[in-house]
Amino acid sequence: MKKLTMLLILAVVTGGLLFGAGAREEVQTVEFWYHLDDPEQNLDELIDLFEAENPDIRIDAVHVPWGSFHDDLITAVAAGNPPDAAQVKLWWQPQLVEMNALQPLDGYLADWDGYDDVLDDLWELTMHSDGNQYYLPLQMVILYMYYRVDVFDELGLEIPETKEAFLDVARTITEEKENMYGFGIRGARGGHDYWGSFVLSSGAEFFDDQGNVVLDSPEAVEANQWYIDLYHEHQVSPPTTPADGFVEVIDNMLTGRTAMTIHHIGSAQQMHNQFGEDISAFPVPAGTVDRWTSFGDEQTAILARDQATQDAAWKWISFLATAEYNQMWNDISGQVSINKSNEDVDYGDINRFLEATLDSTPFAQILPPHPRIAEFVESTWPAEMQRAFQGEITSEQMMRNLANHFRD
Amino acid sequence: MGYEERNSIKRLFTLHLPVLVITLFAIGPYIWSFITSISPPGGMRVQAGEAIRYFPESPTIFNYVRLFDRINFLQNLVDSMVVATFAMLFGLSLSLTASFSFSRFRFPGRKYFMLQFLVINMFPVVLLLIPLFWIMGRMGITDTYLALVLAYATFTIPFSTWMMTSFFNAIPKSLDEQAQIDGCNRFQAMIRIVIPIAMPGIVATGIYIFITAWNEFVFASVLTGRSVQTIPVALQRMVGQHEIAWELLTAGSVVSALPVIILFFFIQKRLISGMTAGAIKS
Amino acid sequence: MKSRSQAVLPVLKGKKESRLIERGGSENADMSNQHYKRKRDLYPYSLLSPALIGATLIILVPMLFALGLSFMNYVLYRPQDHAFVALQNYRRALGDEIFWLSVRNTFIWVIGVIALQVLLGFITALFLNRRFWWRGIARSLILIPWVTPSVITALMWRFMLDGNTGVINDLLVRLGFLNEYVPWLARSSSALPSVMIALMWQGFPFFSVMILAGLQAIPQELYEVAEVDGAKVHQKFYRITLPLVMPILLTAVLLRTIWVANSLDIIFIMTGGGPGYSTYTLPLYSYIRAYSGLDFGYASTLAVYLTIILVMLIAAYVIRVMRTEDLH
Structure with a gap:
């Protein structure tokens, strides 16, 4: 009996020593927040591959719901307990940088041999206005125009190159086809991408060279009036437009209620499944000055405070930005890789949408990096746009209100 | 006829x-x-x-298979059940004594405390998140059952206390006085007389706390989310940035309502038994 | 003069005795009165303290923190500008067009939703208090709206109300109430009422359960006596049911008013405050300022204004309760 007890104690002590020794080797844990649209997907496979390469790092990946991602991140940062690394959007960058939440990556990037394999445009787009690189590209999301090939063929329509030609096409479809509108406008949150393609391409600018707000310039008001008229005057978009978010816009397209809408490759498979070869894409038409389409981005960033965790976090996010693993990530998320060496990856059925994405890259742009841009996107723009669509305010009032958002 | x-x-x-x-x-x-x-x-x-x-x-039934097979929804159900049950028990025990005190005693500061309970309920919780997250972080309980149990039990205190004070007030004081004359002390009078009679009210309040904890999203998302993941968080994950897993989401909502409905089916009889039982005893 | 609510508080049998106790009058009552009125009795405080400590630590401390922010310039992304500015945020709100729109909507929202919920909840409770063979099932099923997580409720209603594919439009057209589909959530005039219907749906079971519980405290003998006296159904309702349930109903309304005023998840998911600002309520506006503008100073100010409005809304009730208690 005594022997047994002794043996047990010995076992516990030895076990403790071994365990302690194991712990002393310092496994660095990296807490990483991400979001994916498909709840059935996860990062297990990527994490297994990474941890096999880096046995001293453990990835604690947290799938945060998209709906509360920004709020949770801000709360965690403000309460002094942020994740070590996170998936981030460009329009959060100005706020996060000002809050001192982000770690500049320039030091790491200088020594990173994957740098040259990332598309050059993406470095330009994601660099912050202070000249530092805080964000590491993760996905390439570029918006283009979906259109119904069969409807175009039936009515003998050409792909419009300018916004005036686009309006003609949209009006023709709305008039000729029963139960179908030419263009599905997204009037609720997120619709600034659509608005930008027609208004920011036609002389409207946020700031002039001196940094003054010029969003209410006469050119901008006129371009905005043109956009309001799509719904208000020409009614080429369904009556539900002011309330339509992405779900409604995509649904209207999938159910044949609209013949054109703007979105990215994330919807391509769904569209193809519904319409087969009857759906295709073209880059958004040019405005009166140039072309503008939205770069709907995803990046990663490091928020950890201490050097050791930062180093480990860098290994993880740079792992996600290397060609092989970035393609894996984008297979999961349904988007396009950021790497040059993945440009020839075959997307099978939906290759034509990859082409539209790449054709749109030269004029893909982002909204100006201003700390108030997040609120502009989430509340000011949708509210003012909806008022204008309903005729409650004029184009001039709308643009003045939008400009004042940056002035106060 | x-x-x-x-x-x-x-x-x-x-x-x-x-x-x-x-x-x-x-x-x-x-x-x-x-x-x-x-x-x-x-x-x-x-x-x-x-x-x-x-x-x-x-x-x-494919969506239900996906729900349990690929998303581990059973674990979400367990987490929600644990959190809601303990929040209800803890919350009830906190507010039972408090409302007994409000209903049966007149003491200095009573009105002030009652009002305080009311006013702290008036502030939008989203503005309390940052300090609350900080406090819970200091206590070292973020991402545990305890964080949510504590949050739900306390955030429902104002409601539970006021509600149960009303229910207690509806019970004649003569009943517990009689019990005290018969030799019960004040605590026994509460346990043996007032609580049984007020059972419908207590059950109703318990249901309130349980359902609040079952449905709550904001705290669940901020205070937990990794090892503890309640149903609303799991469901919210099905609403993506560019896509809603609509069929899965509805399957999840159908499943998530069932445990509460079944539970209530057995509990609802309690909503009637109290007064009759009390009347017999008195 | 006794106020009405006090007269109904102690139920019948105990009425006589408890009045005596309240006044501390008769010899008979004095004995038991000692238990309730002993000076420096710590017992009630000890019963209260667990709830008080919990509420203070978890709610009051964060709330005082937020209250403090309302007097500060506190934009999260401008840490260098954080400063005490006294009432500047409060003055700023008074000149803010969106603030006043939100205040107006908050009133419509709270009063409308509570009225709808109480009405439907009361009717439901009266029915479910009667005996019939499937009562247990019905009682359980009406709980469904309440146990459905808000995100589902909001999305479900949003899709049912959709102007292109919504089932509600389809049903109303089939039944002949409408000639064509209405984009309910896309029009400023119909968006707020639509969201209110959704919240009525979510909240009425709460009132049913609470009122149902309250109905149990009414002694059956009262109805029997009334029947012997030949009282009609509505007379029984107005003379017995309503007055006796009133204290519990009032408390439920009071607490639910606060809850409804603060609820923003359904509005946020269904309309995001739109179209325009037509469904902005104060907590929604406060939330948007806090989490997309990161202006926690101004957001806290808006929340304080909400608290002030709520205090005004319920002041009448609280004063009455407190006055009744003074008589004790």
């Missing part, structure tokens, strides 16, 4: 039909969720000009 027959027709129109209408209103969206949940992805979608579909062409 006999009396019996006329009576049953009258009951049909003054009781059964109205209750049926109300019940249909209550469960209409739930039924719609259920129908969506047994359709294949996109199965309820109809082309413009076609009539809306009220039942999928090929019903399937």
Whole structure:
């Protein structure tokens, strides 16, 4: 009996020593927040591959719901307990940088041999206005125009190159086809991408060279009036437009209620499944000055405070930005890789949408990096746009209100 | 027409039909969720000009299989059940004593405390998140059951206390006085007399705390989310940036309501037993 | 003069005795009165303290923190500008067009939703208090709206109300109430009422359960006596049911008013405050300022204004309760 007890104690002590020794080797844990649209997907496979390469790092990946991602991140940062690394959007960058939440990556990037394999445009787009690189590209999301090939063929329509030609096409479809509108406008949150393609391409600018707000310039008001008229005057978009978010816009397209809408490759498979070869894409038409389409981005960033965790976090996010693993990530998320060496990856059925994405890259742009841009996107723009669509305010009032958002 | 027959027709129109209408209103969206949940992805979608579909062409339980097989929804159910049960027990025990005190005693500061309980309920919780997250972080309990139990139990205190004070007030004080004359002390009087009589009110309040904890999203998302993941967080994950997993989401909502409904079916009898039991004792 | 609510508070049998106790009058009552009125009795405080400590630590401390922010310039992304500015945020709100729109909507929202919920909840409770064979099932089923997580409720209603594919439009057209589909959530005039219907749906079971519990405290004998006296159904309702349930109903309304005023998840998911600002309520506006503008100073100010409005809304009730208690 005594022997047994002794043996047990010995076992516990030895076990403790071994365990302690194991712990002393310092496994660095990296807490990483991400979001994916498909709840059935996860990062297990990527994490297994990474941890096999880096046995001293453990990835604690947290799938945060998209709906509360920004709020949770801000709360965690403000309460002094942020994740070590996170998936981030460009329009959060100005706020996060000002809050001192982000770690500049320039030091790491200088020594990173994957740098040259990332598309050059993406470095330009994601660099912050202070000249530092805080964000590491993760996905390439570029918006283009979906259109119904069969409807175009039936009515003998050409792909419009300018916004005036686009309006003609949209009006023709709305008039000729029963139960179908030419263009599905997204009037609720997120619709600034659509608005930008027609208004920011036609002389409207946020700031002039001196940094003054010029969003209410006469050119901008006129371009905005043109956009309001799509719904208000020409009614080429369904009556539900002011309330339509992405779900409604995509649904209207999938159910044949609209013949054109703007979105990215994330919807391509769904569209193809519904319409087969009857759906295709073209880059958004040019405005009166140039072309503008939205770069709907995803990046990663490091928020950890201490050097050791930062180093480990860098290994993880740079792992996600290397060609092989970035393609894996984008297979999961349904988007396009950021790497040059993945440009020839075959997307099978939906290759034509990859082409539209790449054709749109030269004029893909982002909204100006201003700390108030997040609120502009989430509340000011949708509210003012909806008022204008309903005729409650004029184009001039709308643009003045939008400009004042940056002035106060 | 006999009396019996006329009576049953009258009951049909003054009781059964109205209750049926109300019940249909209550469960209409739930039924719609259920129908969506047994359709294949996109199965309820109809082309413009076609009539809306009220039942999928090929019903399937595939979404429920996905829910339990691939998303581990069972664990979410367990987490929600644990959090809601303990929040209810903890919250009830905190507010039972408090409301007994408010209802049966007059002491200096009483009104102030009652008002305080009311006013702290008036502030939007989203503005309390950052300090709360900080406090919980300091206590080292973020991402544990305890964080949510504590949050739900305390955030429902104002409601539970006020509600139960009302229920206690409706019970004649003479009853517990009589018990004290018969030799109970004040605590025993509460346990043996007041609580049994107030049982419908206590059950109703318990249901309130339970359901609040079962449904709450904001705290659950901020204070937990990794090792503890309640149903609302799991469901919210199905609402993506560019896509809603609609069939899965509705399957999840159908499943998540069931435990509470079944539980309530057995508990609802308690909603009537209190007063009669009390009346017999007195 | 006794106020009405006090007269109904102690139920019948105990009425006589408890009045005596309240006044501390008769010899008979004095004995038991000692238990309730002993000076420096710590017992009630000890019963209260667990709830008080919990509420203070978890709610009051964060709330005082937020209250403090309302007097500060506190934009999260401008840490260098954080400063005490006294009432500047409060003055700023008074000149803010969106603030006033939100205040107006908050009133419509709270009063409308509570009225709808109480009405439907009361009717439901009266029915479910009667005996019939499927009562247990009906009682359980009406709970469904309440146990459905808000995100589902909001999305479900949003899709049912959709102007292109919504089932509600389809039903209303089939039943002949409408000639064509209405984009309920896309029009400023119909968006707020639509969201209110959704919240009525979510909240009425709460009132049913609470009122149902309250109905149990009414002694059956009262109805029997009334029947012997030949009282009609509505007379029984107005003379017995309503007055006796009133204290519990009022408390439920009071607490639910606060809850409804603060609820923003359904509005946020269904309309995001739109179209325009037509469904902005104060907590929604406060939330948007806090989490997209990161202006926690101004957001806290808006929340304080909400608290002030709520205090005004319920002041009448609280004063009455407190005055009744003074008589004790």
